[in-house]
Every structure is written in C-alpha cells, then in structure tokens.
Amino acid sequence: MRQAFSKGFIYILLTIGSLLMLLPFIWMISTSLKTPGEVMSMPPTWIPESWKWDNYLKAWEMAPFLRYTLNSIIVVIVSTIGEIITTILAAYAFSRLQFWGRDIVFAILLGTMMVPGEMLLIPNFVTLSNLGWINQYEALIIPWLASIFSIFLLRQYFLGVPKELHYAAKIDGCSNFRFLWSVMVPLAKPAIVTIALLKAIGSWNAFLWPLIVTQSEEMRTLPVGLTAFTTEAGTNFELLMAASSMIILPMIILYIILQKYIIEGVSKAGLKG
Amino acid sequence: MNQKPTLKDTLIGYSYLLPALIILGVFSVYPIIKSFFMSFYADYDFFKDIVHSYGFDNFIYIFQDTEFYKSLTNTFIFVIGVVPASISISLVIAILLNSKIKFGKLFRTIYFLPFVTSVVAIAIVWQWIYHSEYGILNYFLGWFGISPIEWLNDPKWSMPALIIMCIWKSLGYNIILFLAGLQNINPQYYLAAQIDGASKFKRFWHITVPLLSPTTFFVSIVVLINSFKVFDEVFALFNGRPGPGYSAQTIVYYIFEKFYNEWEFGIASAAAFVLFIIIFIFTLIQLYVGKRKVNY
C-alpha cells in the first residue's frame, strides 16, 4: 500500500516536472502554426485556431535553408569526427602515457575552460584570415576540432580501464596505437558517443561563430538562418518558431537514438577528482 | 607506481597530444595569453596592433567603474541563484528517475530537451512565459493569489527571471550526470542499510548523498564555471540588452559590451582577466573543500 502510494507520488512529481520542461516546446510548436494575428492575440491560445502548416514552408523559403542544412550537417559530422579523434589521442596520452610536462600541460588546458569564449572571437578570426580560411569549411570546423572538456571526460573514462589490460595487450604484441584503437576505443564507446553527442549539439546550435567567419549564403549554417525572421522593427514569431522547431528536431532524434549510451558513458567516466 | 619517463616516452606522448595541442594552442591558449596581455596595454591601436604604452590603466578603470561592480554583483547573485538550486533539483529528479519506474526513458528524454535546444530559439518562448499580463507564469502564480510580477520589465525581477530560465535549461545535463553517478553506487549498500532499519530518507541521506559526492563535486565545478561565464542567456532573454536598466548585466556581458560595442579592448581584456582570477579562486576553493568533503 505504502509502496504504491510513494510510486504514485513519484509519477506525479515527474509528470509535473516534465510538463514544466515541455511547456516552452509546446508553446513553440503551437506558435509555429498560428497566423501573425493570433501570435499577438491575448489571451494566448494553446491550440491554433487554424493550423497554418504552410508557416513551415514559408519559413523554409525565407532563407536558403536547404543549403544551410547541408552545411550544418557537413560541419557537425566533420567536426564531431575530428574532435573525437583528437580527443581519443589526447585522452590516451593524458591517461596512459608517461611523459615530461604531462600534468602541467593538462592543467594549463583545463585552465582555458575558465575564460569566456567571447574573448576569443576576434583573435581567432584574425588567425583564420591570416590562414586564408575565412568563408571556408576550414573556418567552421578546424577551430572546434579539439575540446578540453571532452578530453577531460574521456581521460577520466580511460583511467577507469585497468592498466593490466594495457600490459596484456602489450605482451600480446599490440603497439600503443593498436591498443588504443582495438581495445580502448571499443571499450570507451559509451563515453565517446556521449562526447560526440554533446559536440554535435554544440556544433549544430552554434550561432555567432558561423556568422562571423562566413561571408556568403553558401557557407552559412542553420542557426544563422534564424536571423532572417528578425529585423530592427519586429519579429515574425510564427515563422521563427517554425524554423526553430525544424532546427531542434534533428538533435532531439539524435539524442533519443543515442541515449542508451549516454548514462553509461558519463558514469564510467568515474568523475573522480 | 610511475617510472620516470624517458625522452622517447616524451616524444611518443607528445605525438599523441599533437593534434589536440595544435588546435587548442592556436585557438584557445594563444588568444587567451594575447588578451591577458592586452589588459596591460594602456594606449593601444587595436587595428594596427601598435602599443603606445603599457600600464595598469585598464585595471584602474574597471575597479573605479560602478558598472563593473554591478556586473560582478549580478554575476555572484546569478551563481548563488543557479548553482545550488540547479544541483539540488536535478539531484532530486535524478533520484526519482533512478527509482525503478515505467517510462523512465521518456521522462529522461523530456528533461534533456532544453539542453538540446539553442538558447536563442527558446529564450523567445521564455519571453512569452514571463509576460506580465498574459504570461503563463503569472497565470500560475495567480492561483496562489500572487499578483502579476513584471518579470522582464522590473529591474528587481530580471535576475530571478534569468536564473529561473537558466535552471530550467541546465537541469537535463546535470540530471544525466547524476543518473550516471547513481548507477555507480552498489545496490548492496541500500540492502544493508534497509536491513539495518534505515528509512527511505535516511538511506538517501546516509548512502546516496555521501556516495554521490564525487559526482556532485564534478557537477558543481562544471555548473559553477559555466555560471560565472553566463552570457548567451542574458543576451537572448532580454533581446540583446542586459535587462531593464542594465539590471541583469553580468561580467561576460560587461566584457562583451566593452569589446564589441565600445571598442575598449584593453578594458574588456582586463575584465576578462579579473573574471578568470575569480573563477580560478573559486575552483581552488572547491577543490580544497572537495578534498575534505568528497568521501572517496
């Protein structure tokens, strides 16, 4: 009896919490289907009077979204794969290899997490233009090919792998590199998937950087497309919401597909100081 | 047991590190060092990159600037408002989700949604939620007899509004971290405690809390650092302004404004330097406290 009661209580709490979490999204979708007048109407309506599905079409046509989508996909895929590679190599070095200056280098990199990214915008822009990468995929991708946070996370995970495994592999005739790829990487799959997902989300939603380093429509990514709905004198809310709904959907799907790995990935990272 | 690394080990080590080191070196470490420098440029032509004189002028300026103090205060209010609340709420939800329930995955997905979403898109929805006359928040508060609050118009309420939105947005990620931590706790401890006659709450307090302390510690460091660096949420929630009467101006907003709107590069760098020191000190304090309080 008591058991059933407390279970019920948990469900009620979680459901209320979920509703609070979902509310903004429900509103977003609801708004995306309204007419401009109904968007402004008060009191607000939850269910649109007439379902303006063509808002989605209109929003899609406001900017070259097809191209943006393609760019976003390219940038997300390449930078995620790239970051995973650099992260795996670096995390391995920081967790399994002995070398001079290892701890100090790691600490310096950790220290960079404490500086706000806004400071880095212009110096990095200058670096990229010196390299001649402005308005190229290089500019959208290369600066984001490594993340100290990901390295930290994966390093923690690697530290949790018994070092005998490394010894065993060495004796089995496995080189460092081979061991990393054929043992550590498969073992760390949950952590790597987690890092990849976090990266993909970040990369997919990035706004200011893609805007700054690109000069042409052909190179722009999806979030930049959201600016098409706002000007100095007003915002097309219904179209903005339609576009936003379209933009967040792929990441939600990706998360749902990958979520079974995520908790494991984070939990094995050990999170020990 | 560590052997002393040889030159060869060192070469191997750095060869693994090289790709990450190049990227982070060029795009993180170098610009940071460069900006730290800029904070000592008293007279500087940013575009031609000519330093006419060095000095502490920028630091003197910010420490005499009431706006800077205000943004410091706001940042601290934000940190105090977000960090404990976000951590405790997500801990509770994680524990609820961890008790064997149906639809666990569905709930988890829902709580994670805000994290997946871009701040810019969702902040517009929040503006509507906070609307004083027609917003859903004041509507709910009305049930409890609370008269409408001018969340976004009243300088007194802009920080709470910002804090609530940021807690909402950060929950999902923290919940995931906590869920992961909870799964690392051996269920035998709970059985043992149950046999010892510990109530549900006591089990939570005497087993979950201490055994989860490493996770809590990690989460709190991440949340703390990110809270000190809050910017996007401020920018998006108040339409590119830091709230009515600059009431929600945080340090990073201050830095941003000095850098991008006022072209005061040295001052912006000096403020960034101060922020770095503050975060650094807090992280050290946390590490120190963590060392004593984290149970294993």
Add this chain to the structure above:
Amino acid sequence: MEIKLTNLAMDFQQTKAVNDLTITIQDGHLVSILGPSGCGKSTTLNMLAGLYKPTAGEIYFGDKLVNQVEPEHREIGMVFQNYALYPHLTVLKNIMFPLKMAKVNKKEAFERATEMAKLVQIDHLLDRKPGQLSGGQQQRVAIARALVKNPKVLLLDEPLSNLDARLRLEMREEIRRIQKEVGITTIFVTHDQEEAMSISDKILLMRDGTLQQYTTPLEMYDKPSNLFVSQFMGNPPINIYKATVNKELKRVELKNSNVHIPLLGNVDVTKFPEDVIVGIRPESFVSETSSKELPQVSISINLIERTGRDTLLSGKIGEQQVRALISSKQQLGNVEELSLYITEFTVFDSETENSIWYFDGEGAQ
C-alpha cells in the same frame, strides 16, 4: 628457455623495489616468486615481461640480453591477477588477439585458438563475452590467450588470488598440468606459500626487494636460509623461541622457561653465538619415535583441535606458546600434559637471523 637475472635492480622515484637480484631459472621449470605484498615480486615479474625497464642489471632469455626488448618482442605470455581479458571481445576473439597482432592468417589463428581452448577446457564457451564467465573460466581464457602464440616464457601474476578456495586448488593443478603439457618455462607470482609449495619446481622468496632464498620448495621448508623464510613458509607457522646456547652442556636453553633442547649429533657448538633463535615446526613434534636419540619436551595443553587428518595442539613449553601438529590416530583423551619428541628444528643466529644449524633427526651437520 633458460632465464638469467644478474644484479637486477629497479628504483621507483623514492623506493628500491628490487635490489641486486641474481638467479637462474632453468628451462621448463615452474618458478614461484613468493613474498609478502610490496616485496618486489610483481616488479620483478613486470621487468621480466618488459613492462618495466630495470634501473640496473641484466635479464637474459637464453643467451639474449633482453633489457631493451619491448614486451611484444620477448616471446612471453602473461596472465594477470584480474585476468585482463578484453571485455568487448568474445572468448575466441580474446584468444585469437595475440595471433591477430602477429598477423597470423585467420584460419590458422582460429585453429590454434580452438586447440588452445581445448587444452584449457573452455572450447564450449568460445562465443561468450568475458562478463558472462565465472572466475575460473576467465582464468582459463587468460591462460589460453597467454599460451596461444607459443611463448617461450609464461608469466603469471597472482593468477589464483581472485578465486574461491576450491577453485584455487583446481586451478593450480590445472596450471601445473598445462605447464607440464606445454613444457614452458613459467614464472608464477604469489603471496601464498602453500600455493608456491604445491606448484613450483623452485621458489624464489623475496622480502623488501631482496632475495631471501631460491631453492626447491622442500628444501626451503626444511632448510630455510633465515628466520624470515622459516616464518613465511608453513601453516600453522613455525614456533620461534629465543634461546641461549650452553656450549658446555651442548644444548640450547629457551629463555624465560626451564626448557632446554640438546644439540645432538655432529655439531660444532663453539662456533655458535651466545644468543640464538630456535625454530620448531608444529609437525616436528611427535609422540612416538623409534629412535631414542631425539630431544624431548613437555607441553602443557590448552586446546585440542581435531581437523580430521591432524590434530592441532595449542599449549605452552615452559612460559612460551607452542603449536604442535600430531597424527589424529594418536589417542589423546583429556590429557593436560604431554611429552613430545622433536624430530627437526633449526637454529638461527639471533643477530643476523640467518640459519646456522639444522637438526634433521640424525643430528648431523
């Protein structure tokens, strides 16, 4: 393959883990490295494996100096305490892994792996993942993986310590059987003297990084080179008594008690120091003897434990504690005092703690 260690040493940042170790391990022998934890036995093994590079000294595999040879080129197999199986690979893939690294073609690798699995009797488990196996099965997989590439040396690092008592017994017999069958030089690290005694051709006993004794199990048991060795070997442990040598009466007199033990046979007492330590193993006490030449002591009994095969008596010699193991066939009844003969004992110099004389019943030496 014969293995030779000369003046081998290993320094970690502050500690000397292994100090000046010189031994030779004969081809085809199984040698146990024994000692309490932290004695340097695993370090020695890891140096043999090539996981650590020695700070000084040489390691020879056969005639070849292997100090600088990387583990993968030493032709060794190794089994770890926690087995170190690759959790993401099946049993078969685990066993095949070293062959894959050596670029053996798939078909041959498969054949050799299954053959090896048969040898260690896990050929019915090939498709399982390590997580689905019991400890003993994992152990067998680990051994198979270590042996599959026909190494010249097999290294085992406390391979039995994670198993329960019954399995341990079974597995150590298995290891011995497999080792015999393959005829491979094997080095076995353990902290369990009984394990070492039962399995090894020779035991290398270490303490604080220093070699104590390197010999056959029986000799180490009967003729320990020093007090530490005698105490480390045997369960229940050897009885130890401080004593003084009475050179005139040619006997040792136990301190704080009225007990003395004659030094029989051909012994040069004059070379004995004044203070010595006498070690008597519990099983060296017997109640009956055919020889009249044995020393005899009287024991007051506190406790009698019958364990089937033996009977363990706890009591006192004079004021000193004593444990004696006698045959269960002996009818004791409710005796309070018992007179026992001592068949063997060892005398140690109390200063150096090195052994100076063994009494083996005949009294010679």
Add this chain to the structure above:
Amino acid sequence: MRKLWLMLVCAFAVLVLAACSSGSNEEQGTNSNGTSKQGTEKAEVTGIDGIEITEPVEIEFWHAMSGDHEKALQKITDDFNNSHENITVKLVNQGGYGDLSTKVMAAAKANTLPALTQAYEDWMTEYIENDFITNLNPYVESEKYGFTDDEFNDIMEVFREMNTWDGVLYGLPFNKSTQLMFYNVTYFEEAGLEVPTTWDEMKEAAEILTNDDVIAIGFENGLSIGFNQWVHQAGGQFFDEATGEFKMNSEEGKYALTYVNDLIQSGVARTAGEDGYMSGPFARGDVAMYFGSSAGLPYVAAPAAENGIEWSTAVLPSDAQSAAPFAGTNVTMFNHLSDEEKLAAWQYMKFLINTDNTIYWAQQSGYIPVRQSALDSDEWKSYVEENPTYGVAQQQLEYGFYDPRVKGAYAFKNAVAKELDKVFLGEYTVEEGLEAADKAAAKELGK
C-alpha cells in the same frame, strides 16, 4: 584531488610566465606589420575620370537586411550586376546590426574588409578615426562618374549632412527611417479625439484614452537611447557636435524629461519592455498610439489587419518646435581597395539610391526614399495615396535631425540612457537623473 589542486596552481603560474615572456616579441611583430600595411595603402585618389573598369571586378557589400528587405536589396543588386558588364556585387548578410558591427571590427583587424558596408553614422565616426573609409568627394565631383549638382542636391539635405564630416562625404544614405506616431483610429474616433499635434494635446488625449484595457501611449524600448527626440522637440539640444558638449542638462532637457516621465509615472504611457517591440501590443489594441520607427510599418500591418485594428500614422507632435530623428544606415566604402574596385563600389552606391531604386526600396521595405525626385515622382505619389501610412515620414524631412556623431558614441549614448532609465524606473528624480546623466556623459566624452 590534491594533485589537481597543485596542477592548477602550476598552470596558473605558467600562464602568467608565458604572458610575461611573450611580451617582448609583441612590439617587433607590430612594427613590421604596421609598415607593411602602410605600404599597401593607396595614395589619395586623383583623376577618377581616368579610371576604366576593363577587367571583371567583384566586390562585396555587407548588410544586415533580412527577410523581405533582403529580397528587395537582392533584386536591386541583380539589376546592377546585369547592367554593369564587368562588375559583380556580392551581397553578404551579416545577421543583425550588432553582428555586422562585430564582423566589420574583426575584418578590420584581419585586413579582410569588404568594399562596402551598411553603417550608422556613429560607426562611421570610428571608421574615420581609424582611417578605414574612403573620402567620397572626388567621386561626387568626378565629371564622368560623379553627380551633377542637381543630382547631388536631390538627396535630402539631412541625409547628406549625416554623411558629411568636416566637409568630407563618407557615405550615401540607404535605408533611412524616422520616428512616426502610430495610432489606433477606432480608439480616437470612439473618444471623439483629433490626432494630437502638440505635447499638450497628446497629454490630454492620453488621459482620456487610458482605461482598464488600454494604455494610451507606447514607447519602444530605446526610449532612453533615443531621448534626444524629446529634447529637440522641447526646443533644446541633446549634444553639440561642434563643441562636443552634452547639452541635455538644461531647462529644455528637464522639461522634456519631466513631460515624458510624468506620462509614464501617471500610467498613461508604457514602454515595450517585455514585448520587445511596440508593434505587438499596438496590433493587439493594448495601446492607442505609439512612437516607433517607420521601418516597423510592415510589422504592424499584417497582425493589425488580422485582428481588425484600424490604424494610421501621423507626424510626431511638437512642443517648442517640430523635430523628427532620422535613423537607419548609410552605405560606406572602405579604403583598402584598388582604384577599379573603388570605382565599381561607387557606381553601385550611386545605383542603389537612384530615383527608381530608392522608390522601389521604399515601397518594399517601408524605409524613406532618399531623393526629392523620388518623393515628387508620380509612382511614389500614387503609392502613398494607396498606402497613406507610408507618406507620413517624408513630411518630417524638413525638420529632421540625426544622432550625435561622436567618437565612442555607443558608450556615450548608453551611459546617458542608463541614467535616464533610472528616472523612468522611479529610482531617480528628474533632477537627479539629469545630474547623473551629465556626469556619465562627461566621463565618457572625456575618455
């Protein structure tokens, strides 16, 4: 844990050391950089007429126009590209104005500036200060490519003045807007009120129009930033460009601030606040009139039509004098270009605001035609007849004024606005607010 602690301390030490040691290298790099840059700078353009564009030239125009505005701009640009054989102008949308400004700054630092950009006057002040943009006088005067006097004077005077610093023209007006009064026709008719033309009338009307559901007057969120409008109407001056003095702390300033503040404090006026833009509440019928940019016309039109709100626009009410602030950006040309590129850019600038195009642009965007001939054209006249709300802005041209063009204008205007905001939020009295604004202005201007 302890190790991490130590590591962080060490890391910090290393960062500081690294920062100190790389200092000496800094200046060397600077010098070489500085000289090389000067080398690439073109000498003062002379003899524009002698330049011919024979090779294909491609130039970029950075803008912040989105949605329908961008489409209209693209159409004009396509027309230009099609009619100019060797010139291709590429439009680059840089997001909002803030993003555009950031981008220009970054590009200036990296020497990757485009040929043309949209820019506010106060940005241009900074650009001139840093020697980024081109003196357009030679182009205007060029016989072959320039303007005739008539053509040049056809551009509204206020717009020409906005782009002129010490007699040098640095830009041409492009998307120009002004403040208008939007009002709800139904509310005024129901109350039997005329549209107010003076402050007094407005105050009277406001008191009548305000009720439980309606607040009479709405201001956009930039009320404090754009407060010069009220000071000018009160007959005062906000900032004296000639002397570089902040003038608001005066009788007129005090009068204007008191007037607006009383409206707000008595509850007959509000700012857009949480609604972002006033177009929303106005189209809902929450306010009876509001002061906002003419660029907001399309944003009012659609939802208002749907909600059945009948509305119109009128000129700003006046007090001591009529005054209407003109805002919006100009097109300016950077000066790192080759002579041919500059010429191409100049031709595009000219094209962008020729009579036909400025009419087209105004029709599509709600901005004001920048030429007298456009306003006089039949096409525009008939357009205004159909869309009377679009015709109001031009009536204010004769008394139009523009924002102070001072170095560090952003910081200056912001500092003043922060203090004025405190008045509207009830934290300061009018006197305290003016006093504080005066101090803040002095501090920023003195930098």
